[in-house]
Amino acid sequence: MLIPKKYHFHLVALVAVAVMIFYPILSKKVEPRMLMEGTIAAEDFLHLIDSGQYEQSWNSASALMRDKIFLEVWNRRIPAMRTKVGTLISRHQTDASISDMAEGAPEGKYLTLVYDSTFSKQSTATETVILALEKDENWRVAGYFLK
Known part of the structure; x- marks a missing residue:
């Protein structure tokens, strides 16, 4: 079905507005420099946990x-969680996203990195x-979750 010529401008305007609204939402790609810096910080943190240096993490x-x-809560929860899954065998980063918001946190820049991991007991x-x-x-790490 063809759109009458008198509505072409409206259609173009509607598409332009949709792009302006949804493009920023859908294009939350992480800049390479941010990804590199964030990955280094995350992996340094994970290495501390992997090696049992919970207080340093x-x-x-x-x-x-x-x-x-x-600190006292961290020093109880993380060792218990890691004992349950065992020692790390492998870890591979599978996703990265950037946001201006994180649940329960003030507005700012947040980078979320997701890893597929294998442990000796999981x-x-x-x-x-x-x-x-x-x-x-x-x-710096603002949250660590293991599922």
């Missing part, structure tokens, strides 16, 4: 995370690391 985390999770696992860009322009 907490100390390296963002102020946001340290304000929400006390053959398939998903690790999610959320990083916050802090005032000093460094990425």
Whole structure:
């Protein structure tokens, strides 16, 4: 079905508005430099956890995370969680996204990295690391989740 010529302008305007609204939402691709810096910070953090350096991992985390999770709680939860899954066998980053918001956090820059991981007691696992860009322009871990 053809659109009458008198509506062509309206159709073009509607498409333009839709692109202006949805393009920023759908194109939340991570810039290569941000991805590299965030990945380095996340993997340094994960290495601390993998090697049982739980207090150091907490100390390296963002102020946001340290304000929400006390060191004593971190030192109980993370070792218990890692004991349940066993030692790391492999880890592969599968996804990365950037956002101006994170649940329960103030507006800012947040990078979410997702890893498919294998542990000695759990053959398939998903690790999610959320990083916050802090005032000093460094990425620091704001959340760590293992499923």
